[in-house]
Amino acid sequence: MNAQKNIMAKRYLGSTAIEIAEGIYWVGFYDKLSGLHCNPYLIVDGDEAVVIDSGSRPDFPIIMMKILQTGIAPAAINALIYQHYDPDLCGNVANFEDIIDRKDLIIISDGRNNMFIRHYSISSNLVSLHAINHCFMFSSGRELRFFNTPYAHSAGSFVTFDTKTGVLFTSDLFGSFGATWDVFQNLSPECRKCVTYTQCPEGRTYCPLPDILRFHKEIMPSGLALQYAIEQIEKIPATILAPQHGSVFSNQDDIAFLCSVLKSLKNVGIDGVIALHQDCQTHVSNPKMPGPVM
Numbered sequence: 005m006n007a008q009k010n011i012m013a014k015r016y017l018g019s020t021a022i023e024i025a026e027g028i029y030w031v032g033f034y035d036k037l038s039g040l041h042c043n044p045y046l047i048v049d050g051d052e053a054v055v056i057d058s059g060s061r062p063d064f065p066i067i068m069m070k071i072l073q074t075g076i077a078p079a080a081i082n083a084l085i086y087q088h089y090d091p092d093l094c095g096n097v098a099n100f101e102d103i104i105d106r107k108d109l110i111i112i113s114d115g116r117n118n119m120f121i122r123h124y125s126i127s128s129n130l131v132s133l134h135a136i137n138h139c140f141m142f143s144s145g146r147e148l149r150f151f152n153t154p155y156a157h158s159a160g161s162f163v164t165f166d167t168k169t170g171v172l173f174t175s176d177l178f179g180s181f182g183a184t185w186d187v188f189q190n191l192s193p194e195c196r197k198c199v200t201y202t203q204c205p206e207g208r209t210y211c212p213l214p215d216i217l218r219f220h221k222e223i224m225p226s227g228l229a230l231q232y233a234i235e236q237i238e239k240i241p242a243t244i245l246a247p248q249h250g251s252v253f254s255n256q257d258d259i260a261f262l263c264s265v266l267k268s269l270k271n272v273g274i275d276g277v278i279a280l281h282q283d284c285q286t287h288v289s290n291p292k293m294p295g296p297v298m
């Protein structure tokens with residue numbers, strides 16, 4: 005039991021909420037054990053607040069504690085935004101509803117997500133992007149705009165752009181696996197020339213790129229879906245990328261480089277499965293040919 009407690013304590017060790025742009029807080033934690041930690045975000049505008057991809061059920065206490073650290077009362081939250089319907093970002097929706105305790109709380113997502121999100125036992129009004137013209141407006145006039153990124157990775161996946169700060173919340177896009185992690189990540193000019201990402205020319209002990217690329221190969225359904233999503237994102241004047249996994253990127257050259265690498269990534273999702281199958285068949289019919297690369 006003590007060992008279990010120690011594990012939990014280590015898992016929940018971390019910083020306080022971190023302001024990544026004016027009024028926008030990362031309210032996640034460093035989930036060292038899972039190798040895939042989640043990034044919920046809080047947007048505060050005057051006496052109103054919105055939470056984006058609030059997280060999983062077991063993570064609820066630490067996420068709410070970090071929200072409270074910002075000085076925001078739960079009842080100030082008037083909308084919850086879920087950029088798709090996976091449990092790692094929606095699992096605690098019922099906990100949020102309970103603590104916010106507002107009859108006018110709305111849950112915003114794409115209609116194709118809402119038919120799944122309702123199964124998290126929600127009681128609030130589920131609002132589709134279509135119904136609000138892909139835009140949420142705070143009382144101040146500040147707008148959050150929503151852009152669909154279909155099949156990256158769910159049919160109803162979308163990203164959220166804060167027009168005030170330029171922060172783009174990208175959900176699983178630009179996410180990463182990896183136990184080596186920081187809230188912010190910077191690449192260097194050398195990264196843009198690197199070919200293998202295995203031996204860092206600058207002597208860094210950890211290169212974030214293999215984990216980012218592996219994440220997209222495993223989570224996105226196909227190269228076509230990923231390419232289309234990145235093309236939609238390139239049209240948005242984002243200054244900061246805030247993904248639901250991995251790190252925040254704020255360097256414009258890094259953002260352009262990541263878009264370029266992800267747009268041309270090979271063997272994404274089903275593409276990789278088919279390529280491996282074809283390699284296997286080639287090897288079986290002609291054993292002299294090199295075997296498939298696993």
Ligand SMILES: [Fe+2]
Pocket residue numbers: 088090157176
């Ligand atoms: Fe997901």
Ligand SMILES: [Fe+2]
Pocket residue numbers: 090092093175176248249
């Ligand atoms: Fe996710």
